[in-house]
Amino acid sequence: MLRAITNTLATLTAGSVFAVSVVTVGFYLSPEAVRAAEPDPFQTQFRAQTIDGMKIAYREAGDPANPTVLLLHGFPTSSHMFRNLIPVLAQDYHVIAPDYPGFGASDMPPADEYDYSFAGTARMMTELLDAKGVDRYAVYLMDYGAPVGFRMFAEDPDRVTGFIIQNGNAYDAGLREFWDPIKAYWADPTKENGDALRAFLTMDATQWQFTHGTRNPDAISPDNFWHVQYLLDRPGNQEVQLEMFLDYGTNVGEYPKWQALFREHQPPALLMWGKNDVIFPEDGAHPYKNDLTDLEFHILDTGHFALEEYGPEIAAEMQDFLARIN
Known part of the structure; x- marks a missing residue:
């Protein structure tokens, strides 16, 4: 030319x-x-869908004619945690990674004007898929993404083609000492018990989540905790997070229901779990073997955000798994 x-x-x-x-x-x-x-053609697009008057931001890539993979993020991050995984999966799949209300680029109404809950978030994610015309999907569940995704599964089990489970809990065994202050808040949601959890919303705590238990903390990009902390420090966001901390207790009561649905429907599952995670320790990984018969089980030598150290390995395992179930 x-x-x-x-x-x-x-x-x-x-x-x-x-x-x-x-x-x-x-x-x-x-x-x-x-x-x-x-x-x-595999480049990630940054889009938004208005649901019940709220903007839900999401990342999307790949051909919508291909099978869909839904990526559900944890606390305190957003779809940003999947930034490197999305282009890999998009070569063969249609990939959607949303930001929950109050997270990432989605709207963040004040906590006293909006009911922040896991049930509400699951409903929003389902409505996003409905708006995109997605009937069936495999789902990556991590941290908060587990109760969101399992609630979606409970509403329509046949819609889910498979689970990719990464440090996301569905069993009491996975709630150890780390959860004691949060359990105190569930039992007695006073201002004092809520304020005791604000230390978990600081920069030191955010950096710790990304680096604790990793083999090489110096290799974890600080872009992770810098951008997360910017979002946590927005006026009013701490109140949003306290609402979500409190509502997490409602998920525990759903565990037996989800476990029964695992046994009844037997969705294929790939488990990739960071064994050094203090928040969701390895104890929470093994009970899945009791209820899921088609389970590929992998314990990784890393911490909470396993994609940061094991991204290529997780992507490769996912590609093999997704090729098998689709």
């Missing part, structure tokens, strides 16, 4: 043109360079 760059230099003296010089330079782009400049 021939491109021309024309540069005109005029020298003006006493209001009149003294000289004009025009230089034209032409060059060619190789066919390879032209192809490289074409739009990437």
